[in-house]
Amino acid sequence: MADTSAASPLGDAGDPVAGDVLRVRDLAVDLGGARILHDVSLDVRSGEVVAVLGTNGSGKSTLMRALVRAVPVAAGQAEILGHPLGGRVPWHRIGYVPQRVSLAGGVPATAREIVASGLLGPRRLRRPRDWRDRVDQALADVGLPGVGDHAVTELSGGQQQRVLIARALVRRPDLVLLDEPLAGVDLPSQVAFADTLRALVASGVTLVVVLHELGPLADMITRTVVLRHGRVVHDGPPLAPAHGHDDPAHEHLHAHEDAVERGPVSLGPEPFCAEI
Numbered sequence: 001m002a003d004t005s006a007a008s009p010l011g012d013a014g015d016p017v018a019g020d021v022l023r024v025r026d027l028a029v030d031l032g033g034a035r036i037l038h039d040v041s042l043d044v045r046s047g048e049v050v051a052v053l054g055t056n057g058s059g060k061s062t063l064m065r066a067l068v069r070a071v072p073v074a075a076g077q078a079e080i081l082g083h084p085l086g087g088r089v090p091w092h093r094i095g096y097v098p099q100r101v102s103l104a105g106g107v108p109a110t111a112r113e114i115v116a117s118g119l120l121g122p123r124r125l126r127r128p129r130d131w132r133d134r135v136d137q138a139l140a141d142v143g144l145p146g147v148g149d150h151a152v153t154e155l156s157g158g159q160q161q162r163v164l165i166a167r168a169l170v171r172r173p174d175l176v177l178l179d180e181p182l183a184g185v186d187l188p189s190q191v192a193f194a195d196t197l198r199a200l201v202a203s204g205v206t207l208v209v210v211l212h213e214l215g216p217l218a219d220m221i222t223r224t225v226v227l228r229h230g231r232v233v234h235d236g237p238p239l240a241p242a243h244g245h246d247d248p249a250h251e252h253l254h255a256h257e258d259a260v261e262r263g264p265v266s267l268g269p270e271p272f273c274a275e276i
């Protein structure tokens, strides 16, 4: 269990695994001289599966990047696992998979080496004894059994994405932040990946997932947060398909203006298109 003795600017976080895993208050991020996130507040409790939705450029990736300190916070506060963002956060208990990036550049490495690097950290410079079994299991969990010896340059973009997801999962994290994990992944692999996430959630892992389409993850999502122009415009139960959107032929990727224009945050079930 994490040391929660540090004073919390957001109040008593209590047991971080039994309670809030993530607490965000009035978070603002500036990039390129512009405010990208405005007053974002969000609590994620242990065991939740939170989908972060929103149109292109609404700030979803920026929020995730701010939470892992990849971009600076201009205002507001955030806590992960009971600790303010900073060196005391137990980063080894957090798995983060950025939006699709290519692994093709740089030093050639095998998929196994990439995944094994997830077992290392500033305070853990040696791989555990069972590293090879853990790495191979993580690769199997993302639908890539047997590719451990392949150079990542030989893998497709979607397979590279799954190698990065395996790298996050091999840490056996308590909190997993995934930025568009389904992008570029074929449907059978999405289904296999959803099964892996379901098993993780059953074991107590908390998920925050940026998505454009809910896909095979739809039935496991417990809450949706919708961003628009860098602000939270919906934070509540999973979005129900709006009128006509449960038609399998409907594939629009948009928030319904009548729902998002009503106010900054709506807590009730809203008639959003589930495929924002």
Ligand SMILES: Nc1ncnc2c1ncn2[C@@H]1O[C@H](COP(=O)(O)OP(=O)(O)OP(=O)(O)O)[C@@H](O)[C@H]1O
Pocket (backbone or CB within 6 Å): 031, 032, 036, 054, 055, 056, 057, 058, 059, 060, 061, 062, 063, 099
């Ligand atoms: N490094 C940067 N410098 C300046 N502006 C940036 C930077 N990174 C992102 N932005 C801008 O911030 C806004 C939000 O981008 P972000 O990638 O967070 O959106 P998103 O909701 O994840 O979009 P998408 O669904 O397309 O991935 C966009 O207008 C983007 O152009």
